[in-house]
Amino acid sequence: MSDYVIGVDVGGTNLRLALADMSGNIAAKWFASTVGMRDPEKVIRLILDGVKSVLSQVQASPSALRSIAIGVPGVTDVENGIVVATSYLMGWQNVPLRALVERELNIAATIDNDVNFAALGECWTGIARGVRDFVFLAIGTGIGAGIVLDGRLYRGSCWAAGEVGYMLVPGITDGLGKRNEPGPLENMIGGEGIRTQWQRRWSSERTSLPRDLNATEIFDHALNGDSGAQTILRQSATMLAQAIYNISLVLNCPLFVLGGSVGTHPELCVATKEILKQWDLRGTPQLNVSSLGADAQLQGAVRAALDLVDVDR
Secondary structure, eight states: OOOEEEEEEEOSSEEEEEEEETTOOEEEEEEEEOTTOOOHHHHHHHHHHHHHHHHHHTTOOGGGEEEEEEEESSEEETTTTEEEEOSSSTTOEEEOHHHHHHHHHOSEEEEEEHHHHHHHHHHHHSTTTTOSSEEEEEESSSEEEEEEETTEEEOOTTSOTTOGGGOEEOOOBOTTSOBOOOEEHHHHHSHHHHHHHHHHHOOTTTOSSOSOOOHHHHHHHHHTTOHHHHHHHHHHHHHHHHHHHHHHHHHOOSEEEEEHHHHTOHHHHHHHHHHHHHSOOTTOOEEEEOSSGGGHHHHHHHHHHHHHHHHHO
């Protein structure tokens, strides 16, 4: 009978789960919506439903499971298995997720920030394979970073390393020429921030495009020549380049990987690269889009689950 591990990616809108064999090969997948789901116990019930589903797909019994790794969006105390705080799952503060899951499944469990798992996935099977030092920047609704130094995830003394979305950045000029107050980076170039910047600049006299566009749609229209969308793209790329520049000065990593629904848009990467080339930064880091895409978190979770089995041996 084959043994298996499970990787889980918990998000504000979806929960994804992958079953893998002991070589890391994905044997089955499952996903479900988490929209409106805030109670940790309900999310755990959903995880249990997913576990049953993937086991049935390969006709395996629960005794075949060796471990499970769960990624969540927020600050996680990996050592004690506690979700300290998360901005996308309301009410998730100091949730002992590892203990709750281990009680239900009776297998070893580990938890971590989902972007940390994405970084782990990229250095295991993705574009950062073989790279000892790099930063994974996930740009979706907000922004987070997974930092790998000397081949290991760096989480910080309070488990909050990589929360770059809260970096304070200068304000920007809106469409009316008014300069906004300084604010968090993700308010400027996270998915919601980009949408807000577009809506502030939008005018029916200047564009025929709808006011209610998301970030990737705005970048698509920039590629097609809309001047307002191009302004938002340049503005976003400039702020992203500035963040990369500043992080590079501190960490001196040779590689930055862009992930997330917004970060993987090719136009954002191209525009950011062009800006970085213009600045005199010794050892300008290489900037690439994730090769794993939306599967980066799941790949990292599977890797963490396999590592947990190795530790327990």
